[in-house]
Amino acid sequence: MITLASGQNVQIQASVANAAYYTLFGCEVPNGGGAPAYKVLAFGEITVASSYVTVYTAPAATQAFISHLKVSNNSASPFNFYVTGTANIAYGFVCPASGEASFDADGWHIFSASALGPTPV
Numbered sequence: 150m151i152t153l154a155s156g157q158n159v160q161i162q163a164s165v166a167n168a169a170y171y172t173l174f175g176c177e178v179p180n181g182g183g184a185p186a187y188k189v190l191a192f193g194e195i196t197v198a199s200s201y202v203t204v205y206t207a208p209a210a211t212q213a214f215i216s217h218l219k220v221s222n223n224s225a226s227p228f229n230f231y232v233t234g235t236a237n238i239a240y241g242f243v244c245p246a247s248g249e250a251s252f253d254a255d256g257w258h259i260f261s262a263s264a265l266g267p268t269p270v
Contacts, residue, residue: 150175150214150215150216150254151175151214151215151218151252152212152213152214152215153205153207153212153213153214153215153234154207154212155180155207155208155209155210155211155212156206156207156209157206157207157213157234158203158204158205158206158207158234159173159191159203159204159205159206159215159218159232159233159234160201160202160203160204160232160233160234161195161201161202161204161220161230161231161232162195162199162200162201162202162230162231162233163195163198163199163220163228163229163230163244164198164199164228164229164230165198165224165226165228166195166196166197166198167194167195167196168195168222168223168224168226168228169194169195169220169221169222169223169228169230169244170192170193170194170195170220170221170223171191171192171193171194171195171204171218171219171220171221172189172191172192172217172218172219173189173190173191173192173204173205173215173217173218174188174189174190174215174216174217174218175187175188175190175213175214175215175216175217176188176213176214176216177190177207177208177211177212177213177214178211178212178213178214179210179211180210180211180212181210185214190205190213190215191204191205201231201233215252216253216254217251217252217253218232218251218252219249219250219251219252220232220244220249220250220251221244221248221249222244222245222246222247222248222249223247224246224247225246225247226246227243227244227245227246227248228243228244229241229242229243229244230242230243230244230250232252240252240257242257242259243259244259245259245260245261245262246262247262248260248261248262
């Protein structure tokens with residue numbers, strides 16, 4: 150799980166434009182208590198290459214918990230991608246052609262279009 154304090158963010162960089170798609174799942178909890186709001190925190194496409202793009206920022210007075218992060222490759226070529234942010238998170242992987250990378254409670258897994266199952270990282 151990735152924990153973000155209020156105002157902290159997650160950034161993604163892909164080495165190609167218009168091929169990387171991302172989804173962040175998790176919950177937001179108001180500081181000082183309250184019911185957690187479970188939801189898709191962010192989703193979209195990385196439209197620029199080789200620049201970090203902020204894809205999610207924890208709202209003011211809120212703590213966010215990212216339970217699942219998925220990056221998909223919609224191209225015929227592999228690309229490098231990096232996940233970073235203000236919460237001391239740093240990951241870097243190669244996403245295979247037509248594959249995906251997934252982060253969950255078991256860590257990172259890379260899925261290839263030709264593989265039968267995930268390859269743990």
